[in-house]
Amino acid sequence: MKTKHTNSLYKTAGRTALCLFACTVMQQxxxxxxxxxxxxxxxxxxxxxxxxxNLYEQYLKPSPKEKSKADFPLNAKHGRQGSSMGKGVTKNDLLYKQAESYRLAHYLPQAAERYKAVAAADMNNYAHALYWYAVCQRALGNYAAAEESLNEFLAKATANDPYRAAAENELKTLNYVKQQTARPDTVMYTLQKFAVSTDKGVFAPVYAGNQFVVTGTEKDTAAQAGVNPNHNRLYTATLANNVLSVSEPLTVGADATANQGAATTSADGKHLYFTQWKTESGKQVFAVYHASKTADGWSTAEEVTTVNKDGSSKHPQLSADGKYLFFSSNRAGGKGGYDIWYAPVNADGTVGEAMHTGAAINTPHDEQTPFYHSATKTLVFATDGKAGMGGFDLFTAKGEGSNFTAVENMGYPVNSVRDDVYFFTSDQQNLLTNAVFSSDRGSECCLETYTVTKAPKKKIFTGIVLDKKDNQPVANATVVINVNGKQLKVTTDANGRYKTAIETDAEGTVTVSKHRYSEKQSNVSIVKTDESDWSSTTFTNNDIVLDRKIILTPETVVTVYFDFDKHNIKPDAAFKLDSLYDILVKNPGAIVQISGYTDGLGSVEYNKILSDRRAKACADYLMAKGVDSARISFESFGECCPLEMEIINGRDNADGRAKNRRGLINISYPPKEEE
Incomplete structure (x- = not known):
């Protein structure tokens, strides 16, 4: 959690302009x-x-001619930084105010240097400079120095020091940073920074058709005295070989002195919403504007009055389905600072009345740069009001309207110890596929554009095959998994378990077969989903139970034989089947079970097919003579259960093979009635 002292830390508008404005300071x-x-x-x-x-710097380090004018009174009193900085101001007063200026402009090395100098010179009056020095060191990645300074500050701070709670929270932030950077699943992320074809600062990119709309900075050709000559503008940009090529700025605003940025476009490309702001009476005022596509470009933008009620509003972002406009606003009715709001969007681009996204999302601090992913019903937003890695972190929340739950920090490496904002993706299914966002992690001060993709977790499909009779695992069973048109074949282990990786959702059928068991096909039925492993999600299928086949013996059956690789009924077999038919006619309650076998030559798959044909040939012969099919059942066993040895002393036993190429026919009689 950030403290109240950091509410103004992130100025999403104009920070790039401030970077470019440094060269003009001397003229002021x-x-x-x-x-x-x-x-x-x-x-x-x-x-x-x-x-x-920079103005403080001119005073603190004057030219030799001005040095005599820059002397500070030796007995100046502390506590003048809130005044007009007149008489009685110490050098430390100005150094501290300069450190604050650098920190809020995101020039953290310069800020850290001055906070450290102030704390070293006047620890009694500026102990909190040590706290801010630690914050800057954390943001610069110097975690050991930050922790050391925080502990030093806490050792000296009184119980009611207003910065004590902030320092304790900063220690928690450091611990969270250590935890996040040590996560093993960070290897699943691919993160890249876009290069830019221009010296304009570029951030807040969104896809618009086959190109981007970005926010960048330009210098006005006709600058006014005393007015910042650098302005944020909207540009189109194309991406090739990881380079954003920025075009000329879009013409959308009637006020040339205002800034425009942080845009969003409708899916059909007909509507553009963006933030426009300017400084009025020493205060930046933000408002959301709307422009429509015309034959000549964009219409002159008009203020969206339903969004801009009762305060400043910025960072508009259409939901992927185009039904709602999300935005950030400090309007009345929020939790404090900037909150996330949303409003319905009509077919003509007009926007309805806004509604608050609720207490789960918003805090008394600032929530900004919203993005709503309709397919997964996920809101992504930046905030400095929840526990994170420091600065603004990106968070996700599941839900819609004003009902959001499961708010989660997106974690490292999406988030860093600096500011991470303006998340966007055009992927309709996955949140972290070619997503883009803005961050100042790789620069001294300003936002830059990054893309991130997270590789999906592996999907593991598993289950157990059991014997119906004794509920024991069935080993070496063949399991064929059909999911979304793809077929996978695996074998159960000694514990009856099968396991395989799948690429799609676990929907389809599972077919299990093994000698001496009836083949079993069933629909996939997931009874457990385990996501505890960082690299994979395991789907456990319902147990599959197999029935044992009845294995017939020669003493209880009529045996017919077949030629090698044949399934036709030979004359001697026909004679036996004719005799069997006579018995069935005389015993209308009798039923027949036929089992087909092969010798050991050929593959297991082929022998199963051949034995099935032999059993079916016997059944077809009897049915052709008039036996009801309901009285006949048949099964195939392949090369299972040979009667004779096929290899004797290393030599082929042809006679034995001939006896194994058989059909076994068992007659079952109805039980006799008791006399």
Whole structure:
């Protein structure tokens, strides 16, 4: 959980412009030292933190001619940073305010250097500078230094120190970072940073047809004195060989002095929603605008009044099905700071009344940059109000409307110790397939564009085959799994278990066969799903129970023989079958069970087919003579259960093989009535 001191940490609009604005700072200062400090405070209050930091730098490190004017009173009192920074201000006061400016502009190395200097010079009055130094070190990846500084601060902080809880939470953040970076499943993620064809800062990309719409920064050709000359604009961009090629800016706004960014487009490409903002009375004001596609480009955008009620609204994002517009707003009725809201979208692009997404999503801190994945009913959003890796983390929540549950941190490597925002994917089925997002993890200050794909977990299909008679496992049974048109064949182990990897959902049929058992086919019926393993999900099928076949012996059957690789009825076999027919006629209650066998030559699969044909040939002969098929059953056993040895002393025994090529016919009589 972030503390209240970090509410303004992430300024999603204009931070790239601030990076490019550094070169113009020198033109803003005057020769009067006190005027520079006053200007620095004005820029700080307006959110231009980098400008403020540079103005403080001019004062703290003046030119040789101005050095005499920059002396600080030796007996200055602490606590002047909230004033007009006039008389009585110490160097540490200004260093601390400069450190704050650098931190809020996301220039963390510079901020850390100054926090450390302030803490070393005046620990009594600026102990909390040590806390912010630790925060910067964590964000820079220097975890040991951050932990050491936090423990040093906590050792000196009083019980009611307003930064104590923040420091304790920062230690929890460090532990979470260690846990996340040690996760074994991080190898399943592929993360890449897009290169950009321009020196414009590019972030917040969304797909629009076969190209991107991105937010970038341009410098106005006709800059006004005292006004930041760099503005955020919307651009189209194409992606090839991992390079975003940025085109000319889109023309969507009537106000050339305003910034535009953080856009979303409808699936049919006819509607564009985006954020527009400017500084008014020293405060940045955000609003959502809408433009429609015309023959000449985009119409002049109009404010979406239903979204912009009672406060600032930004970061619009259409749900994948186009039914709702999600956005971030500090309007009345929220939990505090910026919350996630949503509103229905009509066919003509107009937007209905907004509704709050609920307490599960929102906190008293800031929730921003929403994205709703309709296929999986998942909301992705950035917040600094929930436990994470630091800065803004991306979270997911399952649900819809105002009913969301199972809020989860997306974890490393999607999240980092810096700010991770503006998540988007055009994939209709999977959330983490060619997704894009913005992060400042790889830069000194500014957001850059990344793509991430997570390889799917392996799907393991498993189950057990049991004997119906004694409920014992059946080993060496053949299991054929048919799922979505694909066939997989496996064999049960000594414990009767089969296991195989599948590529699709576990839906289809399972067929199990083994000698001396009746073949069993059943639909897949998942009784347990285990996702505890980071690399795989195991689907356990219902137990499959096999019936044993009745194995007939020569003493109880009529035996007929077949030629090698044949299934036709020979004359001597026909004579026996004719005699059997006479018995069936005289005993209308008698039934016949026929079993077919082969010798040991040929494959198991072929012999099963051949033995089936031999048994069926006997059955067909009797039915052709008029025996009701309901009185006849037949089964095939292949080369099972030979009567004679086929190899004697290493030599082939042809006579033995001939006796094994047989059909066994058993007659069962109805029980006699007691006299």
């Amino acid at each position: 200062a005057t020769a009067q030292v006190d005027q520079r400090i006053k200007q620095a405070e004005q820029y700080f209050a307006a959110g231009d933190f980098l400008t403020a930091a």
